[in-house]
Amino acid sequence: MNYITWKGVPTMTSPEAAVSAAAALERASQQREDWSKATSLGRVGIFGNGMPETLIAAAGGLPVHVSLGTTTARHPIEAVIEPFVDDEVRHFLVRLMKGDFAGLAGIVFARDDAPAMIAYQYANEWIRQDREREPTPPLFLWNLVHTDTKPVQDFNHIQAEKLFAFLENVGLAYPSDSAVADAAAAEASRAEALMQLRQAVGVTLSGSTAATWRNAGRFMSAAEHAGLVTDALGSPAETLVSTRIGIVGSPLTCPRTYRMIEQFGTVVCDQQTFGQTWPGPGNAEADLDGILSATAADPSCFRITPASVYRAALVRNLVDAKCAVVLCQLAQTDDTFGWEIPALFAELGSHGVACVNLGFRDSNPDTGWLERASRLIEQALEARK
Secondary structure, eight states: OEEEEETTEEEEEOHHHHHHHHHHHHHHHHHGGGGGGGOSSEEEEEESSOSOTHHHHHTTEEEEEOSSOOOOOOOGGGGGSOTTSOHHHHHHHHHHHTTTTTTSSEEEEETTSHHHHHHHHHHHHHHHTTOOOSOOOOEEEEOOOOSOOHHHHHHHHHHHHHHHHHHHHTTOOOOOHHHHHHHHHHHHHHHHHHHHHHHHBTTTBOHHHHHHHHHHGGGSOHHHHHHHHHHHTTSOOOOOOOOEEEEEESOOOOHHHHHHHTTSSEEEEEESTTTTTOSOGGGGOSSHHHHHHHHHTOTTSTTOSSTHHHHHHHHHHHHHTTOSEEEEEEETTOOSSGGGHHHHHHHHHHTTOEEEEEEEEOSSOOHHHHHHHHHHHHHHHHHHO
């Protein structure tokens, strides 16, 4: 038997339960939003980070992330998508207009997330012109401001009320105070499980496995995710490379890229959109005021005010994780992170952390990019010897 600490209490997970839970998380990661189709809850799509999903769960819905899928299908909307738009957005728009998301009650786009904003604008305009031919769910833009003045607090409450009206219009309930508290309690359980997951990375788990298990939760309820992660942590230890690696930059979900990186060490601090910054800190707060305030104060959001708070949070997390090297990688059109690189690298360098800018890459980098990135990492590690 394997023992795991759960909220300070030792619990016991059988090897069979651990293997089963790990396999379920892997399947959810592979199936993406299809994993959620068995639920009886109303499914609400999420595009991007920065939206407190607790509010959707409190309305009786299941938040399901929709930006990770790919498609080989073609659609006329591609003719109006500028060539610089990333594949993440292109694939989503084709799938949306092909009717792949018709079973969702609605889709919420996070204004904080650059690809989400682009996707919302294209989709909204195509639908406004009445050019869609397959069913598409209603769309909503979540626009929360990241500071703590009284006018901003009032603005963020108005945004929440608009969200609640949207959720009611698509068939869910208006979130009561008790429903918010119950949903937040489930998120607190997930947060505890993910804390245990972070502690296992670099000890018994690779960063690649942790990323898979963590992001599987984007397609299931917080309670289900917490239970599966807790059980899966009883899995046999992986063989790890001891060098501790951090990742920053654009949203990254490509398994091939993770495998390339972990030839050289273990990704112990993953500070990009699909890394350890999700779920956001607001999700586990017990009431609406707490949720909105904590979300607005999230230092992992690059839109927080002042901007230096974001960089300071990155540096603190990477240094506390004892990273020997930090890798930066950027999507082709990312306009949210590149300006941070010089100051970030300078601050990390003052702490003795080697930094490598792997440059721009596609959402699923080709072999040439992976080989070049591998050489850059190898050279940086050789220079530290």
